Amino acid sequence: QVQLVESGGGPVQAGDSLRLSCAASGLTFSSYAMAWFRQAPGKEREFVAGIRRGGGPTSYADSVKGRFTISKDSAKNMVYLQMNSLKPEDTAVYYCAADLARLGALASEYDYWGQGTQVTVSS
Numbered sequence: 001q002v003q004l005v006e007s008g009g010g011p012v013q014a015g016d017s018l019r020l021s022c023a024a025s026g027l028t029f030s031s032y033a034m035a036w037f038r039q040a041p042g043k044e045r046e047f048v049a050g051i052r053r054g055g056g057p058t059s060y061a062d063s064v065k066g067r068f069t070i071s072k073d074s075a076k077n078m079v080y081l082q083m084n085s086l087k088p089e090d091t092a093v094y095y096c097a098a099d100l101a102r103l104g105a106l107a108s109e110y111d112y113w114g115q116g117t118q119v120t121v122s123s
Contacts, residue, residue: 002007002026002112004096009117012086016121020081022096022114028073030054033103034072035110038092038119047105049081059103065091086121093118 008020020036033051047069050059058070063072069082094117097110104110 004114006117040092
């Protein structure tokens with residue numbers, strides 16, 4: 001059974017940093033592209049950052065480029081999202097996702113999802 005478990009969210013002030021973690025199990029980690037999405041109240045789930053299987057090139061939404069960094073530790077089956085210079089508009093539930101086919105920006109393309117972790121940034 002595939003499981004993706006996020007952790008590391010919480011309330012922070014604008015300008016602070018957070019690191020989200022995603023622990024993956026039940027899948028061949030090296031075969032999956034991994035990504036972070038987020039969903040704010042009343043909005044659709046949106047792509048934040050992704051990393052291709054095998055640790056290839058990364059991809060970021062324009063809104064987080066230069067502030068967020070995605071990384072993975074294949075030995076531990078972990079994916080991370082380092083978030084710096086957080087803004088109130090970054091407030092959302094953040095989800096970890098796995099895609100067997102390729103790294104895409106559409107939520108519908110992803111095969112597995114975690115339960116999400118809340119990030120709340122106050123001004």
